[in-house]
Amino acid sequence: MEIQEPSPRLLISSLRFQSVSPWVLDRRGELIARFSEKFELPEWIAQQDVVQLYTTDLRTLFQLSVRDVYVSIENFEDLAQATNSARTFLSDALEALKVDQISWTGTRMHWLAAADSFEELCAWFTGRSGSIAGALSASLDRPASDIGLVVEFKDKDPLVTTRLGPMRAEQAMAQFFRDKDVTHYPEQFLFLDLDRVHSNDRLKPAEALSRWKERVDSLSTLGDALLRSVSKS
Numbered sequence: 093m094e095i096q097e098p099s100p101r102l103l104i105s106s107l108r109f110q111s112v113s114p115w116v117l118d119r120r121g122e123l124i125a126r127f128s129e130k131f132e133l134p135e136w137i138a139q140q141d142v143v144q145l146y147t148t149d150l151r152t153l154f155q156l157s158v159r160d161v162y163v164s165i166e167n168f169e170d171l172a173q174a175t176n177s178a179r180t181f182l183s184d185a186l187e188a189l190k191v192d193q194i195s196w197t198g199t200r201m202h203w204l205a206a207a208d209s210f211e212e213l214c215a216w217f218t219g220r221s222g223s224i225a226g227a228l229s230a231s232l233d234r235p236a237s238d239i240g241l242v243v244e245f246k247d248k249d250p251l252v253t254t255r256l257g258p259m260r261a262e263q264a265m266a267q268f269f270r271d272k273d274v275t276h277y278p279e280q281f282l283f284l285d286l287d288r289v290h291s292n293d294r295l296k297p298a299e300a301l302s303r304w305k306e307r308v309d310s311l312s313t314l315g316d317a318l319l320r321s322v323s324k325s
Contacts, residue, residue: 093212095282098205098319100171100312102269105178107300108160108196113189116141116158123156123188131181150270154181160196161185166269167276175308179301186297194300199307200287202268203315205323206278213258213280214239220322249292255285256322284319286311 116123120138124145128136133145133154142157155162161182168174186194207213218225218236229236240257261277268285269277288311295303 093207093209093216095213095323096206096278098203098282098284098316098323100201100315101168101204102164102166102200102202103168103171103174103178103308104162104164104198104200105182105304105308106160106162106196106198107182107186107194107304108198109158109189109191110193110195110294112158113191114158115189116143116156119188126188127154127156127181127184130184131177149273152177153270154185156185156189161189164270166271171312175305178308179305182304183297183301186301191297194293194295194297197290197293197295197300197304197307198288199304199311200285201308201311201315203284203286203319204264204278204281205284205319206281207258210258210260210280211235213282217258217282249290251289251291253285253287254318255283255287257283259283282319282323284315284322286315286318 117140120143123143124136124138127133127145131154133147133152135146135148137144142155144153144155146153151166153164163178163181165174165178214236217239218229221239221241225236225239238258240255243254245252258280260280261274264277264283265272288307293300
C-alpha cells in the first residue's frame with residue numbers, strides 16, 4: 093500500500109471579540125452588499141445578530157456576527173491564496189464592526205493523504221495504533237472496518253485537538269466538509285484534523301491579524317510534518 097503526498101484541504105479560523113459588537117444589527121444590508129461583491133460570494137443568510145456569505149458550491153463561507161468573525165475555505169487550489177483571502181476578510185470585517193480587542197483565536201486545518209486501498213489503510217493504521225486496537229481486533233477475530241485516533245493537548249494554551257485516521261470521501265463529506273462534489277476528493281485517504289485554540293488572547297486587531305497569520309503558517313507546517321511522519325512510520 094502506498095500513501096501519497098499530503099495536501100491541505102480545509103482552512104477554518106475564528107476571532108472572538110472581547111466585547112459584543114452591535115454594528116451587525118444596524119448594518120446587515122450594507123455588510124452583505126460590500127462583502128458579497130468584494131469576495132464574490134453570491135449567496136447569503138442574514139439573521140438578527142449574524143450574517144453569512146458563501147459561494148454557491150459552499151466551498152467558501154465568511155461570517156460576521158456580534159461576537160466573532162469566522163472564515164472557512166474548502167478544497168482550495170493554493171493555501172497561500174486561501175490564507176490571503178481569509179486574512180483580507182478578517183481585516184475588513186474587524187474594521188467594519190469596529191472591534192477593539194480580540195479575546196480568543198481559533199485556527200483549524202484538515203489534511204488528506206490519498207491511499208490506494210481503504211482496507212489496507214485500516215489494517216496499516218490498526219498496526220500503528222498500538223496494542224489496544226490490535227487486541228480488539230484479535231478478540232473479535234475480525235479486522236477493523238474503520239478506525240480513528242483522537243489526541244488532545246489541553247493542559248495549557250494553545251489548546252490542541254488532533255484527529256487522525258483512514259477515511260472515505262463519503263464520510264468526509266458527511267462529517268467535515270460542506271463541499272459535496274465527490275470528484276474533489278480521493279476515494280480513500282489518511283485524514284488529519286488539527287484544531288488549535290488560543291483561549292486567552294488579549295490583542296488589538298492589528299496584532300491579532302499578525303498573530304493569526306503566524307499561527308496559520310505554523311499550523312500548516314505542523315500538519316504537513318505530522319502527516320508525513322505518520323505515513324512513513
